[in-house]
Amino acid sequence: MSAPSERKIVGLxxxxxxxxxxxxxxxxxxxxxxLSGAGAAALTGLLAACAGESGTSGAVRSSAATAPAAPxxxxxxxxxxxxxxxxxxxxxxxxxxxxxxxxLVADYLIWLDKDFKLVPRLAEKWTAEEGGKRWAxxxxxxxxxxxxxxxxxxxVKASFDRLLDPDGKSAALSAFDxxxxxxxxxxxxxxxxxxxxxxxxxxxxxxxxxxxxNALILKKDYKGDFTKKPIxxxxxxxxxxxxxxxxxxxxxxxxxxxxxxxxxxxxxxxYADDQADLLALQSGEIDTQILSRPALAxxxxxxxxxxxxxxxxxxxxxxxxxxxxxPFDRKEVRQAIAYALDRPGVNTTxxxxxxxxxxxxxxxxxxxxxxxxxPQRAKDPAKVATLxxxxxLSFALTYDPPSKDYALTxxxxxxxxxxxxxxxxxxxxxxxxxxxxKDTPWLFSDxxxxxxxxxAVPSQFIIPMVKSGGVWNGSKYANPxxxxxxxxxxxxxxxxxxxxxxxxxxxxxxxxVPVIITVWSGAIRAYNGKRFTGITAHPASYVDFSSVSRL
Amino acid sequence: MNAVTLPxxxxxxxxxxxALGVGVVIVVFWAVVAVLWPxxxxxxxxxxxxxxxxxxxxxxxxxxTDQFGRDTLSxxxxxxxxxxxxxxxxxxxxxxxxxxxxxxxGTHGGLVDEIVMRVLDAVVVFPAIIxxxxxxxLSGRSVTILVxxxxxxxVPIVARxxxxxxxxxREKAYVEAARLRGEPSWSLMLREILPNVxxxxxxxxxxxxxxxxxxxxxLSFLGLxxxxxxxxxxxxxxxxxxxxxLAPWTVxxxxxxxxxxVVGMALVADSLRGRWEAS
Numbered sequence: 001m002s003a004p005s006e007r008k009i010v011g012l013x014x015x016x017x018x019x020x021x022x023x024x025x026x027x028x029x030x031x032x033x034x035l036s037g038a039g040a041a042a043l044t045g046l047l048a049a050c051a052g053e054s055g056t057s058g059a060v061r062s063s064a065a066t067a068p069a070a071p072x073x074x075x076x077x078x079x080x081x082x083x084x085x086x087x088x089x090x091x092x093x094x095x096x097x098x099x100x101x102x103x104l105v106a107d108y109l110i111w112l113d114k115d116f117k118l119v120p121r122l123a124e125k126w127t128a129e130e131g132g133k134r135w136a137x138x139x140x141x142x143x144x145x146x147x148x149x150x151x152x153x154x155x156v157k158a159s160f161d162r163l164l165d166p167d168g169k170s171a172a173l174s175a176f177d178x179x180x181x182x183x184x185x186x187x188x189x190x191x192x193x194x195x196x197x198x199x200x201x202x203x204x205x206x207x208x209x210x211x212x213x214n215a216l217i218l219k220k221d222y223k224g225d226f227t228k229k230p231i232x233x234x235x236x237x238x239x240x241x242x243x244x245x246x247x248x249x250x251x252x253x254x255x256x257x258x259x260x261x262x263x264x265x266x267x268x269x270x271y272a273d274d275q276a277d278l279l280a281l282q283s284g285e286i287d288t289q290i291l292s293r294p295a296l297a298x299x300x301x302x303x304x305x306x307x308x309x310x311x312x313x314x315x316x317x318x319x320x321x322x323x324x325x326x327p328f329d330r331k332e333v334r335q336a337i338a339y340a341l342d343r344p345g346v347n348t349t350x351x352x353x354x355x356x357x358x359x360x361x362x363x364x365x366x367x368x369x370x371x372x373x374x375p376q377r378a379k380d381p382a383k384v385a386t387l388x389x390x391x392x393l394s395f396a397l398t399y400d401p402p403s404k405d406y407a408l409t410x411x412x413x414x415x416x417x418x419x420x421x422x423x424x425x426x427x428x429x430x431x432x433x434x435x436x437x438k439d440t441p442w443l444f445s446d447x448x449x450x451x452x453x454x455x456a457v458p459s460q461f462i463i464p465m466v467k468s469g470g471v472w473n474g475s476k477y478a479n480p481x482x483x484x485x486x487x488x489x490x491x492x493x494x495x496x497x498x499x500x501x502x503x504x505x506x507x508x509x510x511x512x513v514p515v516i517i518t519v520w521s522g523a524i525r526a527y528n529g530k531r532f533t534g535i536t537a538h539p540a541s542y543v544d545f546s547s548v549s550r551l
Numbered sequence: 552m553n554a555v556t557l558p559x560x561x562x563x564x565x566x567x568x569x570a571l572g573v574g575v576v577i578v579v580f581w582a583v584v585a586v587l588w589p590x591x592x593x594x595x596x597x598x599x600x601x602x603x604x605x606x607x608x609x610x611x612x613x614x615x616t617d618q619f620g621r622d623t624l625s626x627x628x629x630x631x632x633x634x635x636x637x638x639x640x641x642x643x644x645x646x647x648x649x650x651x652x653x654x655x656x657g658t659h660g661g662l663v664d665e666i667v668m669r670v671l672d673a674v675v676v677f678p679a680i681i682x683x684x685x686x687x688x689l690s691g692r693s694v695t696i697l698v699x700x701x702x703x704x705x706v707p708i709v710a711r712x713x714x715x716x717x718x719x720x721r722e723k724a725y726v727e728a729a730r731l732r733g734e735p736s737w738s739l740m741l742r743e744i745l746p747n748v749x750x751x752x753x754x755x756x757x758x759x760x761x762x763x764x765x766x767x768x769x770l771s772f773l774g775l776x777x778x779x780x781x782x783x784x785x786x787x788x789x790x791x792x793x794x795x796x797l798a799p800w801t802v803x804x805x806x807x808x809x810x811x812x813v814v815g816m817a818l819v820a821d822s823l824r825g826r827w828e829a830s
Binding site: 342 | 618780796
């Protein structure tokens with residue numbers, strides 16, 4: 001692993017809400033892993049990529065940082081992964097294993113790298129028109145599918161029409177909700193696709209990037225049989241797939257990027273048990289993991305040939321409080337709970353130290369627009385007592401099994417300041433089931449924990465989670481000031497304007513505390529550093545093995 | 552005859568005593584721990600300490616700490632109570648119900664016996680785990696549900712044994728004499744036959760008690776038992792198995808606790824059975 005300045009190395013055991021095992025279980029909003037992302041400059045990256053220069057340079061820098069000067073060609077990379085719980089279908093998939101397999105075979109208009117930068121792939125450049133209400137994407141020339149079919153604008157249009165079909169099974173529909181509807185994609189010429197949006201949305205390129213992981217470009221006649229007819233423009237060809245054993249991939253000789261991939265192929269082995277996956281890595285049966293769990297793989301750092309790469313992320317577990325019901329209708333009560341929590345303790349216990357501290361607003365410090373002048377909230381028992389004013393507080397906390405450790409930690413921490421929490425663990429089916437407009441526990445219980453996979457842009461949290469009437473607004477929070485700022489943010493055309501609106505939003509959430517965010521999660525990937533180079537962690541556990549080479 | 556039996560009885564008595572003694576000591580030890588753990592545990596078993604996670608066994612924490620920094624020894628001691636809250640009532644319920652059913656079937660025979668046994672067959676083939684899942688889904692997790700599920704799965708086993716013993720007893724002269732005296736069937740069952748099958752009942756009770764301990768741990772392991780965070784042994788094994796490589800003590804401690812209690816009860820049961828069969 002090179003370029004240590006760009007990445008941190010895991011030193012402690014860790015657990016990551018963004019690992020595939022969790023992803024595959026996260027219902028509701030978490031399934032919408034637009035990107036589990038982190039990294040630096042969402043807007044900067046976007047604007048830079050719009051210019052068609054910085055984005056490319058970002059990709060070059062990434063490659064240069066992770067690949068040796070003269071990469072060796074050949075070799076088979078063996079990767080371990082849990083078996084996909086659902087069909088490996090780019091249109092419907094939502095679990096980390098299926099996403100990884102598809103990403104090796106098919107490609108996006110834009111890749112989202114581990115640093116949160118947009119990297120041109122099948123689209124070479126893109127430009128905003130009409131104040132961000134229309135976007136034109138210029139396609140890379142000379143790209144062909146693995147069966148020899150050339151890539152053109154009609155193919156891209158067909159791919160997005162498929163994703164936007166309200167009668168289809170697209171898992172990406174919610175990602176485009178209120179931004180892009182069926183019929184919004186058109187062809188300007190053979191190499192230019194135009195997206196006409198329902199409203200201005202300056203972060204739109206993220207929605208057609210890998211950040212929206214279903215947005216893969218497939219052939220016009222794709223019928224949902226990806227494992228039987230795996231045709232794509234990606235670096236590898238899917239030779240065989242066995243849902244119980246694994247997948248075999250070989251180099252795609254028609255891959256558009258000259259000289260890549262360096263590997264002859266990739267062999268993915270499925271392990272139903274996390275421990276078995278880990279032991280396979282330690283014993284040399286596999287060379288890397290697709291979905292490393294920080295708690296398990298983190299401690300391997302420095303043991304033998306194992307290298308552990310770590311990146312930040314924007315996944316979170318929202319501790320949601322119903323602001324329209326007692327006792328949480330009092331702002332002081334919500335603030336008291338926020339001041340009762342030991343955030344570094346949560347990070348260590350629940351996220352194994354891989355995460356970054358949250359400050360009860362949805363502008364992660366990794367988002368470039370995040371305000372810098374809001375003091376970090378920390379545990380303050382004296383302030384808790386003042387805010388509660390002698391009130392005895394007890395409540396039930398509803399959650400599903402993936403949030404169990406978080407729930408136990410919260411219960412223990414609040415007990416230390418005299419707040420009694422009764423744990424109400426439901427099955428995931430129960431927690432996310434019921435009438436979504438009336439009684440589903442994750443949106444209507446008084447206090448709950450909901451796992452949210454990372455998003456590329458803050459709007460993807462703000463609009464559904466805290467905007468008045470948001471589809472996933474479990475706190476029932478309604479603040480006209482925030483609503484106006486969120487709307488202005490989405491249509492903002494300058495960095496300064498966007499930051500100003502972000503600050504309004506962040507301060508409102510920090511003050512009103514409809515949702516407590518203690519930690520933003522991160523991600524790791526473990527691999528054999530003596531055999532291969534170029535393997536990196538990704539905030540969403542995505543894989544890009546096109547730059548991996550053997551040592 | 553005496554020349555043959557006496558050496559055997561002489562040889563088995565010390566073995567009975569040792570096994571019974573060891574078994575009783577183990578069971579009594581855990582029973583005492585279940586009651587007095589708040590005074591024995593060095594730490595609050597629920598107290599988390601993020602700065603001391605996965606601490607190996609040593610001076611500060613004799614059995615180390617788990618992923619939350621909770622003391623493993625304290626949790627092991629506290630975990631005795633949930634298990635012993637479930638196993639004794641479940642066993643008692645199963646033995647009482649199973650004995651009654653077995654007595655009724657064995658004493659009456661004929662159609663009654665046939666119907667009872669077919670019903671028991673149906674109950675036996677229905678997996679206890681499925682029943683537990685259904686009951687927990689319908690009623691939520693509670694000690695009562697655990698007791699009912701475990702007792703329900705043991706009733707047919709007890710009933711079969713008691714029925715078999717009853718079938719033997721009902722053919723004996725004292726039962727026939729009672730019948731000729733005109734004693735009602737409930738009197739035949741409870742006054743005449745039950746005292747003579749009590750050995751079978753007691754053997755079943757001790758055997759099922761060990762099974763109940765294991766069943767309670769199993770259901771907790773599957774997440775069907777105690778609430779989240781409970782120091783229950785089965786749940787502890789389940790929660791910590793992910794870190795088996797990193798912190799094996801977090802799994803070994805509750806697993807050994809389960810094993811020791813089950814073995815203790817098995818020793819008691821085997822010893823009593825051997826003694827009664829020999830006497």
